[in-house]
Amino acid sequence: MFLTDSFYGHRTILARWCGRPDGLAMWAHLQHGWNAAAGFGTKYVEGMGNTQTLDRRLPVLVWNERNRAACEEAGLTDVHVVGAPFAYLDRILDTGPHPAGEGTIAYPLHSGHGRPGSRGEAEYTAALLEREDGPVTVCLYWREEALAEVRSVYADAGFSVVCHGGREDPYFLHRQREALLAHRRVVTNRVSTALWYGALLGREIEVYGPQFASDHEAREAWWSEREHQWWPEVHAGPVAGAEAVAMGRDELGADHLREPEELAALLGWSGWRRPLTTVLGAAGTARRALRTGRNRR
Numbered sequence: 001m002f003l004t005d006s007f008y009g010h011r012t013i014l015a016r017w018c019g020r021p022d023g024l025a026m027w028a029h030l031q032h033g034w035n036a037a038a039g040f041g042t043k044y045v046e047g048m049g050n051t052q053t054l055d056r057r058l059p060v061l062v063w064n065e066r067n068r069a070a071c072e073e074a075g076l077t078d079v080h081v082v083g084a085p086f087a088y089l090d091r092i093l094d095t096g097p098h099p100a101g102e103g104t105i106a107y108p109l110h111s112g113h114g115r116p117g118s119r120g121e122a123e124y125t126a127a128l129l130e131r132e133d134g135p136v137t138v139c140l141y142w143r144e145e146a147l148a149e150v151r152s153v154y155a156d157a158g159f160s161v162v163c164h165g166g167r168e169d170p171y172f173l174h175r176q177r178e179a180l181l182a183h184r185r186v187v188t189n190r191v192s193t194a195l196w197y198g199a200l201l202g203r204e205i206e207v208y209g210p211q212f213a214s215d216h217e218a219r220e221a222w223w224s225e226r227e228h229q230w231w232p233e234v235h236a237g238p239v240a241g242a243e244a245v246a247m248g249r250d251e252l253g254a255d256h257l258r259e260p261e262e263l264a265a266l267l268g269w270s271g272w273r274r275p276l277t278t279v280l281g282a283a284g285t286a287r288r289a290l291r292t293g294r295n296r297r
Helices: 003-018 065-073 085-092 121-131 148-156 172-181 193-200 217-230 232-236 241-251 260-266 271-296
Strands: 060-062 079-081 104-107 136-139 160-162 185-188 204-207
Touching (some): 003 172, 003 260, 060 065, 085 172, 085 193, 104 193, 121 148, 136 172, 185 193, 193 204, 204 241, 232 241
Parallel strands (some): 060 079, 185 204
8 A cells, every 4th residue: 555565575575584475565655764762754643764653543563662652642542562564574584593604894974865965985885894804795775876986985995796687686685695694794884774774784884985975964964873882882882782773673673563464454454454455455556567667777
């Protein structure tokens, strides 16, 4: 029903967890990325992210307790902590202890839609060269990866440059998980979703490097100050082992994962709404395919 519910393969992952066929529409609003506040950028909730209007008749599904508290403070009532889809994927694919990994994967802060701005790849590359003593892979958001002038800055420094795909790719998180497991360290210049994914997988995590310029300097300055206050550990040096895992579990709500039938009920995949989810899901899939084709041209 809502475009953001299928971002990064979330709907596909949750359908697999619930034992349901892929393509069912969700009768709920699902948080699509890590967020330090409400988990949604809406006219109801002051937070960071894409702007969308929430249908207050539907449940709001968030990743962690802080997201729930922020949503309820903003006036939302039917709010449920269910954990991040990535945490469900890790449970689904769990085959034992995670490998140690080698080298570092870096996630430069990506630009927002319509806001490429003046970034600072050269400065961030210099910071990586100074701090990292092994092979470095730089993962770019698909908009930056499509720009030769951005890719070349990292490639010319000797870094591998990858992209996990577009956000409407249902296997995005599968590729991201594989990439994270292949590396020992996850670094970024801004506390973000990928950092906590790496922490959950037992990677060493750290935040450093120049902040990229944007069209919202006041907001960026406010956020930079807050993230240093709220997560001083990751700015002070590497965080590894049990401490990193605990931080990742907390931010991704890994202790709040729902059992399959309970989650299916929250998503509208059981009961009287079940027949409608198939029809609405098929229509949504067709619209996304058409939109993706247009965006790629």
